[in-house]
Amino acid sequence: MIENLVIVESPAKAKTIEKFLGEDFIVKSSYGHIRDLAKKNLGIEVDNGYNPQYIIPDEKKNVVKELKKLVKEAKEVWLASDEDREGEAIAWHLMNVLELDKKKTKRIVFHEITKDAIQKAIQNPRPIDENLVNAQQARRILDRLVGFEVSPILWKKVKPSLSAGRVQSVAVKLLVEREREIMNFKSESYFKASGLFKTAKNEELKADLTDKIKSQKDTQAFIELCKSAQFNVKDISKKPGKKSPAPPFTTSTLQQEASRKLGFSVAQTMTVAQKLYESGKITYMRTDSVNLSEMALNSAKNVINKEFGEKYVKIRHFKTKTKGAQEAHEAIRPTFLDKQEVSGSDNEKKLYDLIWKRTIASQMSDAELEKTSIYITISNSEHEFLAIGEVLKFDGFLKVYIESSDDENDEDIKGLLPQVTKGEKLEYNSVQAIQRFTHYPPRYTEASLVKKLEELGIGRPSTYAPTISTIQNRGYVVKEDRPGNERNYTVITLSKGVIKETTKTEITGAEKSKLFPNNIGMVVNDFLEKHFDEIVNYNFTAKVEEEFDEIANGKLEWPKMIDKFYKPFHKTVEKTLETSGKSVGERILGNDPATGKPVSVKIGPYGPMVQLGLKDEDEKPQFASLQKGQMLETITLSEALALFKLPRELGAYENKKVVVSIGRFGPYVRHDAKFVSLKKEDDPYTIELGRAIELINEKREKDSKKTIKTYSEDPDLFVLNGRWGPYISYKKQNYKIPKGTDAAELSYKNCLDIINKDSDSKSIKKEKTGKNSAPKTKSKKPSKK
């Protein structure tokens, strides 16, 4: 017989709580939701008051079975899921599925996992809040209606397997809008002048002109003036300043900082954090709260006191600013703040270190600064120079942690300025004006997109990472690096009375790990904006959240709210299905000057493509795929026509055709059924036969050196030299040679050992990945009754 059964959401939490509660309590986990809408069809009886069809998903059957068994043995059952909308619903589903007596069901909540908090909770049970549950049901049903009615329209009108939803479609829209802003951005140049001066005490003082100068002509004129100008210190001002630490981590801020400081993707951050959580090193990692428990605050105080001294302690209570935050948990922090380091993988150590520093810093004193500004007048000009220096008077929290910023221009490190007096005359060493350019708004990274979604109140801590993955998996968006372009800029320098003008080059616009919308993402976004403006509106979530709140407060009935949304929405769905044509982003670019045939671009069955000619003519139209990075909406007629120039036949070599084209791995030459990649400096559109032959011969020579060893025992076995050094090839499979082995010395038996060892680990890996993708292959089995 069990005295008490407590059910929480997470197994790691269950373990911790069990310790606090003593022998009379058994604590189990529900592993999140145990019921969901039926997966087939809508799972909602639209004509029957939107009655939801709940089922227990296969992967939850075992959990439910075990809980049912325990409930039968238990005298008392406590539902201790999180104190938020989803948690309340989990408790309600548990009550129903486990057939608990409504009157006797004890619902308890706590925000902190501390002994005190839990024992207090046990003393204050309450009934399940049905209004809050209804708000969750409305949320769930609305999301299902949107997702499962709009996605199939995309299958018909754009491409199969696409998806749309309240959250993901807005994420894509943010990226598409930003990309178009960038496309339309016109960069303007201006000049930034700065001077190096010599003070009376013969020290150097660097100052920047307070305003920009637009044209090169005006800049030249200004520099000319400086030649004969007198420079004086007009004013010196000293102002105290302070900096305060950032609040402790939430899911979103952790993802942002781990991305900036450690280069983690948001998914990676969550995986590593999960490990730390499961091994008891940090508190729960899916949270929107910046709150720390009293126990944690006390512990932080002690640690700071001990490590840095009393001066550095400043206990703070942060308030969340996030829209729609539900604050069911604490902020993300180390479980034991006195543990500065933990064991584990490198990434776990790094992430823990970040969390420790951020948490500790959040309870430390402000940093105190002194900011000095020196204004310098120019006798023959209205312009003014300004030198700014910043001195740290007291480091405070900066001793431990400095928050990073997404702004790449945050480079200025200011230091101490030399002593000058008001009115002092300064000599110039040099005056320099550098041409700069206005920059388009930055592209989103995964983490900065999460930040933006959070600001809009869209998505939850548990869904940020999956949402970012979904929009990439659907092909709406790619995360990648892109090289920049060279750009010239002018530098005008005045030194020793001589003005010099030079042209320099720089690389601009290079992107690293940024999110770029693909053509399909743009087409889908435009389709949704045209037909489902309401859903992709940035305020849609905020609007429905207000109504969910009304439901939670008992002021609105959920079926009414859903009905008010669904009636007009469903009409739009039907109208769109009937009236809208295929939406494939088609653009007519013009006519081919050679044949007079029309040229158009659109999304084809294999991706974005160019079409030359029309379907209904005698001659079939020609097709060619767009290349990576080419956009339907910006490609020009000549760029599109260039795509038909490949494959190009260059001529013959050794009586065999030499053909150049572009494939999956970039531009290549084909000759005698062999492929040779073009070098970076070669252009497939202009390369000539001579150069192609050169490449072919180069490859041949390489190949001749490719075979290191063959074996008489087995003709299928080779030791080869590849791009990544020597490797073993056996029956079309390749195997790594262990480090420190001389490839030329490998015996037949050595090779077989390597092959056998390797295929063992390979088959294990394969099994694993096979299982992860199981839902896809699984669906093949006939499931009809």
Add this chain to the structure above:
DNA sequence: CAGTGAGCGAGCTTCCGCTTGACTT
């Protein structure tokens, strides 16, 4: 990564939020 895609015949795909698991005797 060990190589340079391509036309209907079949049924399937999809949402957002909670949470981790993983099939062998």
